Amino acid sequence: MNAARPDFPFPVVVWRDGAVALIDQRRLPGELVTLVCPDVPALAEAIRTLAVRGAPAIGVAAAWGLALSWDLSRRAGRDAAAALAALERDRALLAATRPTAVNLFWALDRQAALAGRLVAAGAGVPEVGAALAAAAADLRERDVATGRALGAAGAALLPDPATVLTHCNAGGLATGGYGTALGIVYAAVDAGKRVRVYADETRPLLQGARLTAWELQARGVPVTLICEGAAGSLLRRGEVDAVITGADRIARNGDVANKIGTYPLAVLARTHGVPFYVAAPLSTFDPGAADGGAIVVEERDPREITEYQGVAVAPAGVGAWNPAFDVTPGDLVTAIVTERGVHRPPYGASLAGIGPEAPDSLP
Numbered sequence: 001m002n003a004a005r006p007d008f009p010f011p012v013v014v015w016r017d018g019a020v021a022l023i024d025q026r027r028l029p030g031e032l033v034t035l036v037c038p039d040v041p042a043l044a045e046a047i048r049t050l051a052v053r054g055a056p057a058i059g060v061a062a063a064w065g066l067a068l069s070w071d072l073s074r075r076a077g078r079d080a081a082a083a084l085a086a087l088e089r090d091r092a093l094l095a096a097t098r099p100t101a102v103n104l105f106w107a108l109d110r111q112a113a114l115a116g117r118l119v120a121a122g123a124g125v126p127e128v129g130a131a132l133a134a135a136a137a138d139l140r141e142r143d144v145a146t147g148r149a150l151g152a153a154g155a156a157l158l159p160d161p162a163t164v165l166t167h168c169n170a171g172g173l174a175t176g177g178y179g180t181a182l183g184i185v186y187a188a189v190d191a192g193k194r195v196r197v198y199a200d201e202t203r204p205l206l207q208g209a210r211l212t213a214w215e216l217q218a219r220g221v222p223v224t225l226i227c228e229g230a231a232g233s234l235l236r237r238g239e240v241d242a243v244i245t246g247a248d249r250i251a252r253n254g255d256v257a258n259k260i261g262t263y264p265l266a267v268l269a270r271t272h273g274v275p276f277y278v279a280a281p282l283s284t285f286d287p288g289a290a291d292g293g294a295i296v297v298e299e300r301d302p303r304e305i306t307e308y309q310g311v312a313v314a315p316a317g318v319g320a321w322n323p324a325f326d327v328t329p330g331d332l333v334t335a336i337v338t339e340r341g342v343h344r345p346p347y348g349a350s351l352a353g354i355g356p357e358a359p360d361s362l363p
């Protein structure tokens with residue numbers, strides 16, 4: 001069974017009746033259901049188990065998480081100092097969920113800085129709560145606008161017709177609702193270009209098969225699913241005009257952390273003379289990382305490889321290594337597309353000044 005088509009931009013993370021409501025991405029493509037997180041531990045678990053995933057979407061969820069933390073303190077009758085202490089505990093809980101997507105830490109830092117600043121200025125608990133909720137809603141709206149802007153910049157890179165190969169899911173489901181890599185596809189389609197997409201299934205959690213194929217179908221974009229092991233053969237056939245992926249964290253020299261399997265795709269693209277583009281918002285840049293060596297790569301439970309939906313697919317006791325991300329050297333990346341436009345090597349120069357707003361600059 002395929003889930004119904006939701007509104008677009010997708011309502012990936014929203015505030016509903018005093019709780020954070022998410023599209024439960026673990027249940028797609030079979031069911032389109034909402035997961036309601038009434039407290040921060042529930043939201044942290046949703047992030048850890050990939051009910052909500054994708055760097056920008058994790059950032060939006062985390063921003064709502066701290067708004068939820070504050071609202072629970074308000075409902076419990078805490079004063080501002082106690083609410084701030086609870087917020088710091090919840091910030092630590094959320095920060096411990098997934099280490100690689102920098103948008104998580106960026107969103108948490110922004111919200112915590114906002115609350116701290118307002119409390120220091122003498123704001124009351126309800127006022128701070130309203131500001132945190134407004135900032136979370138704003139972050140989501142800006143992310144959608146960002147997807148549209150970088151989508152338009154990237155769409156200009158594609159010929160007409162165009163065939164794109166993508167990895168994992170960097171679409172509406174992974175963001176505030178529009179998309180980064182798939183944002184480029186959507187913007188190109190909206191501009192009248194004929195685009196079709198090959199989607200890597202993306203082992204082991206199948207974000208390509210379950211999510212990218214589903215959302216492209218939902219938007220009426222032709223999509224063909226492949227095992228990622230088929231990418232080399234596909235690229236050698238000469239039918240792919242561009243490989244486009246998202247990113248979880250980008251270092252100052254253009255090294256890109258993204259879903260495991262991105263790096264071999266970049267090597268293959270280089271071998272076959274196909275451009276390899278990375279699409280990401282400024283919030284995915286880490287000014288603190290000089291190069292990819294500074295990026296922490298999440299390693300997940302080996303059972304994600306040795307089992308499928310709870311059923312063993314490998315002999316009992318076999319070892320398994322399960323990094324969730326890899327780092328693609330910037331020199332394999334043809335261009336990085338952001339809401340500020342298209343950045344090309346050498347990235348040390350072209351990315352100078354590119355990065356997220358400082359946490360205390362808003363609003």
Ligand code: MRU
Binds near residue numbers: 056181
């Ligand atoms: O483990 P996931 O599903 O959170 O990994 C997601 C990715 O690697 C995406 O490509 C990345 O976050 C960019 S999403 C616009």
